[in-house]
Each structure stands twice: as structure tokens, then as C-alpha cells.
Amino acid sequence: MNFQQLRSVREAVRRGYNLTEAANALFTSQPGVSRQIRELEEELEIEIFERNGKRLVGLTEPGKGMLPIIERLLLEAENLKRAGHEYAHETHGTLAVATTHTQARYALPAAVQAFRSAYPQVRIALQQSSPEHIAQWVISGKADIGIATEGIADFEELVSLPCYEWSHSIVVPPSHPLSSLPEVSLADLSRYPLITYDVGFTGRGHIDAAFAKAGIATDIVLTAMDSDVIQQYVALGMGVGLVASMAMERVNAHQLHAISGAHLFQPNVTRLAVRRGAYLRSYAYDFISRIAPRLSRDEIRETLSQGK
DSSP states (O other), rough: OOOOHHHHHHHHHHHHOOOOHHHHHTTTTTHHHHHHHHHHHHTTTOOOEEETTTEEEEEEEHHHHHHHHHHHHHHHHHHHHHHHHHHHOOOOEEEEEEHHHIIEEEEEEEEHHHHHHHOTTTTEEEEEEOOHHHHHHHTTTTTTEESSSSSGGGGGTEEEEEEEEEEEEEOOOOTTTGGGSSOOOHHTTTTSSSSEEEETTTTTHHHHHHHHHHHHOOOOEEEEEHHHHHHHHHTTTEEEEEEHHHHHHHHOOTEEEEEOTTTSSSSEEEEEEEEETOOOOOOHHHHHHHHHSSSSHHHHHHHHTTOO
């Protein structure tokens, strides 16, 4: 039994039993992957995969029982490699952080800058995508840490902890009628076309939930992933914007008027997630403590270790 055999099984499952795609992911040949799987099955004296001719079509019952063991063995092998590398190079390496555009643009710069000052030999790979992709990148090991507001706590393979709360802001041109109201209501907002985030991004769920609970219909005419894009279209007069308050606090290049929406929508909690059971370098804990300053390093370690 060897790790290449275990990787071949894991990748075959991840790639929907397509051995050609599994081989590409492992930088080897399709016959090589097939051979590794067969040799492991012969050694274990079981059939791991169901087959239709030479094509894999699913896992057998023994295979379903074996897969979690294979995943754990490969994860611990990765952890062992990382632990060895850390003791040899405690302040050198790469920290891969997957996050959304809003977090990368507005929430993380100060923490990243401070981290780089403390660890100048650590390279930061900042990857941006949707919360679902962020979670998958962390699960697969492509990213060490995932940071997002929506969805990232819903994956069993991840352990997450809260970082900070934030609210939404209403953005309008300075002369807009909403800017003169003492307090804007949901009914007031519903009278205008709305521009906000795509579903699943940056607290959009709380926006939809507030209107639904009040029984108020909305006319969302444009959605985007990027707060700057939303503000651009608000500046063009296409509608009223609902954006993360942090986007208005740090920059307002479009000269828009910001109105607090904290009384209309539930507060949002940005969370940080790591793969369950993963080994983190010492400097990764330092980075996490900068993102979640209310948690001590020991509390972070305890929270993540309890999720193993």
C-alpha cells in the first residue's frame, strides 16, 4: 500500500469516477491510475469501486467504508509534511487565503499589511471567489483559510469561527429623496429599484429575509459581487444601492450619500474557516488572530482543535 494508490482512489471519487480527469489532476496517465486502484484492491482483497466493464460507476459498500479512512490517512500525511516543514522553516512559507471581493477589498488590507510586517518571508496568496468556491478550495487544500459571510459555516468538512459583525448601508445620490428622511423604512426602499449583491454574497440573505418577513415586494434591477460596481450603477441613477457598510466607511469614490441600514437588516457575521483536522502553521494562527482580534490565540487553537 502506498500514498499514490490512496490518492488515485480519492481523486477518482472527486472527479466523478472519470479516470482521465483523475489522471490529469495527479499528473499521470489514465492506465497508471487504473493500475494503482487495482493493486490496492488486490492488496486489500476487496472491490472498492463498482464497474460497468472497465468504467468506474460508483463505490461498493466496502469502498464507502474505506473512503473516510483514505481521506484521513492522506490528510495526516499532509499534516506531517507541514509540521516537518514548519520546524525547519518556522517563518518561511505561503499562506493561501480564499475570500470574497468585499472582504479582500475592505476588511483585510490592514490585517494583511500587519501580518506581512511581522512575517516578511511568508508569501500571501489571496484568492477571491464565491463563498461556495471558497469552501471547496479550503476543503480540497487549495486554500489554508477561507473568509466569507454567507455559507461557509454550512460545510461539515470545515471548522469555522466568528471574526466580526457588520451591517448594510443604503447608498443614494446626495439629492435623492431618501437622504432627507429621518429614518428609512423597508417600505420606503421598496418604492425604488434596488441594486445589491448576488444571491449568496455579502449578507444578501439577510436583505431578502427582511423584505420577505415584512411581506414587502422588491424590484432588484441589478446584482453584482463587487461593492464598487454596485456604487457605480447607483451613481448612474439606476437605483438605490444596498452594500456592506465597510465599503462605504473605507472609500466613497462615487460621492454617494450613505444611510445606515442597521435597523432594517440583521447584523452579518463574517466567519473564518479551515479544513477539519488540518494542520496549520504557527504563522497561520497569528494571521487568524489579526482577523478575529476578540479571540486569543489559545481560544483559536482550542476552537479549531475541537473540530477535529
